[in-house]
Amino acid sequence: MSLEILLIIAFGGALLTYLLGKASEKTRDFVAVIISLSMVAFVVCLYGKSPEQTFYSGFLGLDLVLRLNMLSWFFAVTIAVIGALSVIYSLSYIKTREKTDFYFLMMLLVNAAMLGIVLAGDLVSFYIFWEIMSWSAFLLISYNKGSALAAGMKYIIMSIIGSVCFLVGMLSLYVSFDTLNISQIASAMTSASPGHILFILTAFCIAFGIKNAVLPFHTWLPDAHSEAPAPFSAVLSGILIKMGTYGFLLLLYVIVGLKLFLGLGRGLLSFHSILCLLGAVTILIPTFIAMLQNDAKKLLAWSTVGQAGYIILGIAFGTNLALAGGIFHFFNHAMFKALLFFAVGAVEFRAQTRDLDSLGGLAKKMPVCFIATLVGICALIGVPLTSGFVSKWLIYKTLILEGSPFLAFFALAGTWGTILYSYKLVHNVFLGQLPEKYKDIQKSPASMQLPIIVLSLAILLFGILPGIPLKVINTIGTSFGFETLNVTLWGITSETGTLNTINIFSALLVAGIIVWIVFRLGAKSVSVPQEDSYAAGAHTPADKYHYTAEFYNPFYRMIKPFLRDVIDEFYYWIASSVRSLAGNVRRIYSGDVGYYVMYIIFFLAALIFVQMRWKIW
Amino acid sequence: MENMVVKIIQIILSPILALVVGVFFLGLARKIMARIHWRYGPPLIQPVIDMVKLFCQKSVSHGFMFDLGLILSLAGSIVVVLFLPLGGIAPLSGSGGLLVILYIMLFAPLGMALSGGQGANPNISIGISRKLILSLGYEVPLLLVLLAVMTRYKTISIVEVVSAQQSTAWSFISFPLFLSGLSYFLIFPAILGIRPFDTASAPQEISSGPMVEYGGKYLALATIEHAFILFISIALFVNLFLGGAANPVIFFVKMLAVFVLGLCINAVFPRFRIEQAVKYLWKWPTLLAFLGLIINLAMRS
Numbered sequence: 076m077s078l079e080i081l082l083i084i085a086f087g088g089a090l091l092t093y094l095l096g097k098a099s100e101k102t103r104d105f106v107a108v109i110i111s112l113s114m115v116a117f118v119v120c121l122y123g124k125s126p127e128q129t130f131y132s133g134f135l136g137l138d139l140v141l142r143l144n145m146l147s148w149f150f151a152v153t154i155a156v157i158g159a160l161s162v163i164y165s166l167s168y169i170k171t172r173e174k175t176d177f178y179f180l181m182m183l184l185v186n187a188a189m190l191g192i193v194l195a196g197d198l199v200s201f202y203i204f205w206e207i208m209s210w211s212a213f214l215l216i217s218y219n220k221g222s223a224l225a226a227g228m229k230y231i232i233m234s235i236i237g238s239v240c241f242l243v244g245m246l247s248l249y250v251s252f253d254t255l256n257i258s259q260i261a262s263a264m265t266s267a268s269p270g271h272i273l274f275i276l277t278a279f280c281i282a283f284g285i286k287n288a289v290l291p292f293h294t295w296l297p298d299a300h301s302e303a304p305a306p307f308s309a310v311l312s313g314i315l316i317k318m319g320t321y322g323f324l325l326l327l328y329v330i331v332g333l334k335l336f337l338g339l340g341r342g343l344l345s346f347h348s349i350l351c352l353l354g355a356v357t358i359l360i361p362t363f364i365a366m367l368q369n370d371a372k373k374l375l376a377w378s379t380v381g382q383a384g385y386i387i388l389g390i391a392f393g394t395n396l397a398l399a400g401g402i403f404h405f406f407n408h409a410m411f412k413a414l415l416f417f418a419v420g421a422v423e424f425r426a427q428t429r430d431l432d433s434l435g436g437l438a439k440k441m442p443v444c445f446i447a448t449l450v451g452i453c454a455l456i457g458v459p460l461t462s463g464f465v466s467k468w469l470i471y472k473t474l475i476l477e478g479s480p481f482l483a484f485f486a487l488a489g490t491w492g493t494i495l496y497s498y499k500l501v502h503n504v505f506l507g508q509l510p511e512k513y514k515d516i517q518k519s520p521a522s523m524q525l526p527i528i529v530l531s532l533a534i535l536l537f538g539i540l541p542g543i544p545l546k547v548i549n550t551i552g553t554s555f556g557f558e559t560l561n562v563t564l565w566g567i568t569s570e571t572g573t574l575n576t577i578n579i580f581s582a583l584l585v586a587g588i589i590v591w592i593v594f595r596l597g598a599k600s601v602s603v604p605q606e607d608s609y610a611a612g613a614h615t616p617a618d619k620y621h622y623t624a625e626f627y628n629p630f631y632r633m634i635k636p637f638l639r640d641v642i643d644e645f646y647y648w649i650a651s652s653v654r655s656l657a658g659n660v661r662r663i664y665s666g667d668v669g670y671y672v673m674y675i676i677f678f679l680a681a682l683i684f685v686q687m688r689w690k691i692w
Numbered sequence: 693m694e695n696m697v698v699k700i701i702q703i704i705l706s707p708i709l710a711l712v713v714g715v716f717f718l719g720l721a722r723k724i725m726a727r728i729h730w731r732y733g734p735p736l737i738q739p740v741i742d743m744v745k746l747f748c749q750k751s752v753s754h755g756f757m758f759d760l761g762l763i764l765s766l767a768g769s770i771v772v773v774l775f776l777p778l779g780g781i782a783p784l785s786g787s788g789g790l791l792v793i794l795y796i797m798l799f800a801p802l803g804m805a806l807s808g809g810q811g812a813n814p815n816i817s818i819g820i821s822r823k824l825i826l827s828l829g830y831e832v833p834l835l836l837v838l839l840a841v842m843t844r845y846k847t848i849s850i851v852e853v854v855s856a857q858q859s860t861a862w863s864f865i866s867f868p869l870f871l872s873g874l875s876y877f878l879i880f881p882a883i884l885g886i887r888p889f890d891t892a893s894a895p896q897e898i899s900s901g902p903m904v905e906y907g908g909k910y911l912a913l914a915t916i917e918h919a920f921i922l923f924i925s926i927a928l929f930v931n932l933f934l935g936g937a938a939n940p941v942i943f944f945v946k947m948l949a950v951f952v953l954g955l956c957i958n959a960v961f962p963r964f965r966i967e968q969a970v971k972y973l974w975k976w977p978t979l980l981a982f983l984g985l986i987i988n989l990a991m992r993s
Binding site: 632 | 750
């Protein structure tokens, strides 16, 4: 019963918010926040329970089932938390815009649909919620009009292709097993032939790969993420694309099962290694493209593609450490990417631009955003003591010890590329000289700062005590049939290498304090304005400081020729050739009756010819 | 209990040891460079004299991050020393192995970059940009090298890498790892940031880049930081390829040999432009490291 109530509150709350918005904006905001917070509370209370219930039977003779297990709980709690924070963040972000009722309706609808997806116990309800999510996301991406419309269109076209693949896979399953209940399919799957499994895996992997933006299906993501309103970018990057991750987990570990999945094909030509390789390529190439971006949100969007690669690599590699790393990285990415989009959105909200070449020096003006961005990029890079480190450590370790150093190389090299673009982000927005026009820039409003602070603290907490999420992830791993990991509150112990974050933390803390004391003992320093800097005797002019523009210029010149997005160009080529083909087909309808008479006569003549020649009828 | 005391003593001792050796290297570097240039050169303890002087001088600060970045960077370097085996002394090496070392080594450049970034000086931005590009340049072969070592010894723990070498032979002279070791040696000047790879600091060109706004105690701390980085880079090489050592004395002798060899390269080469540096790093060292990793992988299975 409880799962139904959860979804009824989620969907009903979305409608209620919309209707209340017609009467009073204040009540609407209040109700939206209350509903999304109650989702969090509700999901948290469900921890450890595993209800299963049929909420509607008789749809094509199939039961629609809702169920909860550790995997869906973990995803549900992430969705609820990030969703609630983004609603809180939206309050002041969206205030001055038009159609705010519609915005909140869609925002809550997306969150509700995502909760539906992870709670769905059969593929039909999964598909229904999946479509609700896709379409409301489309409306939100296009919310800003202008170039956002094109981005939304690109997204929805790719999304539909994914849905079609999903339907094909689903029908194939239904035809052979006569059921769409996930657990029933899972037990029937052992009797399926390898060819059939491969077909199903491919169909679903395209569907989930498009959502999760795995290369070569990533092209919708950079446009959609940068054009959407900032709070929705956070949802989009933090959790919406992770529905693809959830799909992958469900497909590979629940429906098909680890043994069948790893047994498909041999050596480098197996499904498992191709998926790993796709993950690895998805890490490396987008990371380098991200370095070339001058739009803060576009940079983060490309980084999302890259980070999704780590998750896929972890999940596809199929050892318990890799799986734990992949799921943990999903969780971390939801936190730090939402945080980064929030912070960049807060800057955009005040400065009215997110152009990395014209911003700068905002650290003193917006300290909360600065610190948050710093924490966010540290987690993105995987600096120890942020949660991003632990998940990456798990993935690297298993890749190295299981004898896949080249995959590990892709993953590690991706991290070093990440340093370049994340430093560019923090330097070009917050460090360097403060331009004259931003002298009087305000701090961001409190309702925008709150989600930022909450997420920063969470990242540090789970970085120092990674055992909290790892315990849940461990339960998920054992439910997939893996051995349990030896998890402690501050890391993982095993014979092949121990991680102890509390040691690192205390060592760094003590060393920091000692250095600070030494620093204090030295002669006092005086604070000087930014213009007072050394320029070899010359005067450093204010507001003429362009060295942040094209920050890695020498490197750009080297790599730019190699980094064309050929896949995107290929899709555009397909789109334009379909368009021109359709244009040519259209010419048949000339509007001249004489032509139409001619078509009819030609057609009849052809029929007569066929009949005379081959005597078909 | 006795174990605990030994460990605490080691924790206190090893950063001090690293500092002393690092600063000694800085002094020695100036002396040797001078001799190669046919000058007399400053006394060995000149860096210490400079540091004491700098600590007593007035300095300027450009804000909160300007101070914090430097402190963070130095703290990070001290922690790395605790994770490195220094001839049998390795107080914290059990907390995550080589991967953790690799990652904590990030604190130093990242802290410096953040601190410098708030300095708001064009020279700093150019310097940091070059430093980050250069580090991407040498990380590619370096990662391949480290992966080859970890694949060969089937461990991510640096202590086990050292003990495996002590029971057999140095990795540098054992066949498949020889290629990786050679590659490591070819990128070594880039890791240390000495000529021909001193493009990030480039004193005559961009006024020492990231260091340009530092004066007084900031410059003193940055020098200490430099000493630590020098120590860490060399110690890592000695541990991974020259078999570490059973006691600190032999360890430091090995470090000294590597360092003097590096200095000789530094003394005679002109400076690469940053593109040239990356092109060089991604050509021969990467190729060697790549070959090394492939052969290692093939021999493993």
